[in-house]
Amino acid sequence: MSTRATIPLGLQAFFGQQGNEWSLVMAAYFRHFEPDLFDPREWARSAKRAGMKYMVLTTKHHDGFCLWDSKLTDYTSMNTPIGKDLVAEFVEVVRAEGLRVGFYHSLIDWHHPDFVIDGLHPRRDDPPEEIKRLNEGRDMARYRAYLHGQVAELLTGYGTVDYLFYDFSYKDDDHHDVWNGKGKEEWGSEELLALTRRLQPEIIVNDRLAIPHDASEIKYREIDPNIKAHNTGLGGQPPGTLTLTLPVVRPDVAVPVVELFLRQDT
Numbered sequence: 001m002s003t004r005a006t007i008p009l010g011l012q013a014f015f016g017q018q019g020n021e022w023s024l025v026m027a028a029y030f031r032h033f034e035p036d037l038f039d040p041r042e043w044a045r046s047a048k049r050a051g052m053k054y055m056v057l058t059t060k061h062h063d064g065f066c067l068w069d070s071k072l073t074d075y076t077s078m079n080t081p082i083g084k085d086l087v088a089e090f091v092e093v094v095r096a097e098g099l100r101v102g103f104y105h106s107l108i109d110w111h112h113p114d115f116v117i118d119g120l121h122p123r124r125d126d127p128p129e130e131i132k133r134l135n136e137g138r139d140m141a142r143y144r145a146y147l148h149g150q151v152a153e154l155l156t157g158y159g160t161v162d163y164l165f166y167d168f169s170y171k172d173d174d175h176h177d178v179w180n181g182k183g184k185e186e187w188g189s190e191e192l193l194a195l196t197r198r199l200q201p202e203i204i205v206n207d208r209l210a211i212p213h214d215a216s217e218i219k220y221r222e223i224d225p226n227i228k229a230h231n232t233g234l235g236g237q238p239p240g241t242l243t244l245t246l247p248v249v250r251p252d253v254a255v256p257v258v259e260l261f262l263r264q265d266t
Contacts, residue, residue, distance in 0.1 A: 005047040005055045006104065009035065009086070012061035022122035026063055026111070033065075033080035040090045044097040054100035054162060057090045059154055061104075062120075064111030068157070072149050075111055091158045102163035103154055107147065107187050107208070114143040118180030120170065144188045148195060155199035164196060164203055169210035184210040 011029045040057075047055055060066045066076040068087035077086050087103075094101050109115050110122060116138045117123050117131050126134070155161055170176060171183030184190065189209040196205060223243055229235030237243060 005043065005050070005052045006102075007040075007043060007055065007057045007090070008061070008104075009038070010058050010061050010063065010067060011065040012058070012063045022110075026065075030065065030075070030080060033077065034082045038082070038086065040086075041093040041096075044094045044099060048097045048099060052099065054102050055090075055094045056102035056104050056163065056165060057087060058104045058106075059087055060106050060109070060150070062106045062108040062110055064106075064109040064115075066150070068154065070150055070153055072146055072153070073112075087154070087158060095159075100162040101158070101160065102165065103161055104165040104167060105151065105154065106167050107169070108167070108182070109143065109147070112143050112146060114139045114146070116140055116143075116180055116182075118182065119178035140182075140186050144186065148188065148192055151192065151195060152199065155196065155203075161200050161203055163205075164200075165206045166192075166208050168208040171210070 011026055011033060044055060057067070059068060064073075064075055066073060067085075068076065069078050069085040070076050077084065091101050108120070115121075117126075117135050123131065123134060155164075166187075169183040169187070169189075170178045171181035171186070173181065187209060189211045193205060193209060193211065196203060221243055222241065223234055223237045225236040225239055227233075227236040234243065
């Protein structure tokens with residue numbers, strides 16, 4: 001099994017607001033973005049000591065803030081107090097430690113003026129007439145071109161990229177009913193995956209483009225130690241135990257993926 005360390009860096013790390021407040025808070029974070037504990041070399045060394053095989057950096061989360069020197073927007077780390085391409089620095093030190101390079105990249109972009117407001121957007125609870133007004137003139141085709149253009153930047157500007165985690169699709173979802181949900185048509189998933197393969201032929205891609213993919217996530221959970229087993233329901237497990245849910249039919253993918261998010265208790 002290959003293990004990875006994922007670095008969720010960016011304005012989104014501070015996210016917690018909705019409505020118009022969200023825009024104001026993100027603007028303030030952007031003006032002051034200068035992570036004083038940004039130390040990818042130490043992160044890479046720690047990951048290697050822990051037995052990790054690759055590291056994944058958030059290039060852009062749902063807030064649309066970019067950690068590289070994108071030529072398609074000014075909403076990047078280059079225009080904040082830190083003033084540098086954080087993706088380039090990350091890639092350099094990760095490779096120097098002999099680890100593989102992965103990117104997390106959000107398909108969603110709440111900052112882009114053409115991204116249509118939907119049931120996941122921070123403005124989702126605005127009055128319907130305000131949402132209608134805000135969505136006037138927005139064009140997902142223009143946003144799609146922007147999305148593909150930024151992916152091309154990432155896959156041509158930083159050497160070999162081993163893994164790309166796209167996040168995520170939420171249209172025709174059997175588990176969540178999201179109005180104005182977005183999926184393979186909005187992202188242009190077939191074309192986006194073809195672009196990804198053309199620019200990085202050996203790359204592994206995850207399963208959130210809503211089309212056939214390389215990697216499928218295996219779900220896991222912690223079961224409360226106090227829960228009693230009942231019929232087919234599992235009983236409680238010792239604290240800290242992760243219980244995996246394996247599919248009955250093996251996913252038709254190259255790499256089943258288990259994501260573990262570890263926290264340090266204080």
